[in-house]
Amino acid sequence: MKKTLPRAHAVRPAVVIxxxxxxxxxxxxxxxxxxxxxxxxxxxxxASLAIDAPTLLMWDGAARxxxxxxxxxxxxAWREWAAVxxxxxxxxxxxxxxxxxxxxxxxxxxxxECEGLAPDARDDTCLLLAEWSAGTAAxxxxxxxxxxxxxxxxxxxxxWEHVHLDAGWPALQSGSGVYGxxxxxATTTVRGRFQVFVAPGAMLLNVPTQDGGxxxxxxxxxxxAYRLAQFTLPGTTRAALLHLNLAKAWLLSAxxxxxxxxxxxxxxxxxxxxx
Numbered sequence: 001m002k003k004t005l006p007r008a009h010a011v012r013p014a015v016v017i018x019x020x021x022x023x024x025x026x027x028x029x030x031x032x033x034x035x036x037x038x039x040x041x042x043x044x045x046x047a048s049l050a051i052d053a054p055t056l057l058m059w060d061g062a063a064r065x066x067x068x069x070x071x072x073x074x075x076x077a078w079r080e081w082a083a084v085x086x087x088x089x090x091x092x093x094x095x096x097x098x099x100x101x102x103x104x105x106x107x108x109x110x111x112x113e114c115e116g117l118a119p120d121a122r123d124d125t126c127l128l129l130a131e132w133s134a135g136t137a138a139x140x141x142x143x144x145x146x147x148x149x150x151x152x153x154x155x156x157x158x159x160w161e162h163v164h165l166d167a168g169w170p171a172l173q174s175g176s177g178v179y180g181x182x183x184x185x186a187t188t189t190v191r192g193r194f195q196v197f198v199a200p201g202a203m204l205l206n207v208p209t210q211d212g213g214x215x216x217x218x219x220x221x222x223x224x225a226y227r228l229a230q231f232t233l234p235g236t237t238r239a240a241l242l243h244l245n246l247a248k249a250w251l252l253s254a255x256x257x258x259x260x261x262x263x264x265x266x267x268x269x270x271x272x273x274x275x
Contacts, residue, residue, distance in 0.1 A: 185201025202220055217253065220249065241272075245265070
């Protein structure tokens with residue numbers, strides 16, 4: 001004999017199916033009305049980190065041209081300096097030698113401009129860049145070739161380069177009226193720019209006399225010297241050195257009408273460098 005299910009068990013699945021259809025009916029109707037299926041929203045982690053857009057480096061043509069012209073001018077001036085002073089010390093005004101000039105750096109973008117060019121197709125700017133990249137030695141060599149009159153690095157000093165020509169030495173004593181007109185002395189270098197008289201020098205003095213007149217007297221002097229600067233004599237190409245001297249002079253033949261027997265002087269002297 002067949003068993004029949006109770007009516008309650010048969011109704012329960014129908015109720016569940018009806019509840020599901022009722023809950024999904026609005027969403028299904030909305031999807032079918034617009035024809036677009038909704039997409040679940042998701043948070044993109046990387047997008048939350050990108051707050052500010054990156055700044056792109058934009059080069060202006062006028063700015064590049066200005067940078068290039070400045071570098072060419074600075075580097076050309078440095079090449080001329082390197083041709084003369086690249087292998088030796090440059091004398092300074094108040095020091096024994098000046099500091100070495102730094103080599104100007106080219107613009108960064110110039111390397112990219114000249115990178116893809118063949119050596120025979122490069123212009124003057126790229127050739128300068130290649131010279132700069134080769135180093136200081138190549139620059140000094142090329143500059144020396146382009147400057148044939150650059151002096152050679154010769155540190156030998158002849159004896160007469162230490163012979164000083166003196167002129168116009170006033171006395172340190174106030175109101176003495178004594179003047180050193182012309183003189184000659186020799187020095188030797190102690191250290192750096194400082195020098196000392198290697199032997200007593202000679203100077204022609206103009207001194208006052210007791211009768212109110214003036215007389216010419218010969219004196220010997222001894223002291224120290226300090227090298228100030230190097231210069232070129234006007235109208236010539238000969239280099240000379242200017243010195244400041246402190247010396248004491250003694251009259252060789254004062255005579256009875258001259259009150260002063262010794263005088264302290266300060267004055268300038270000049271030595272000549274060899275060609």
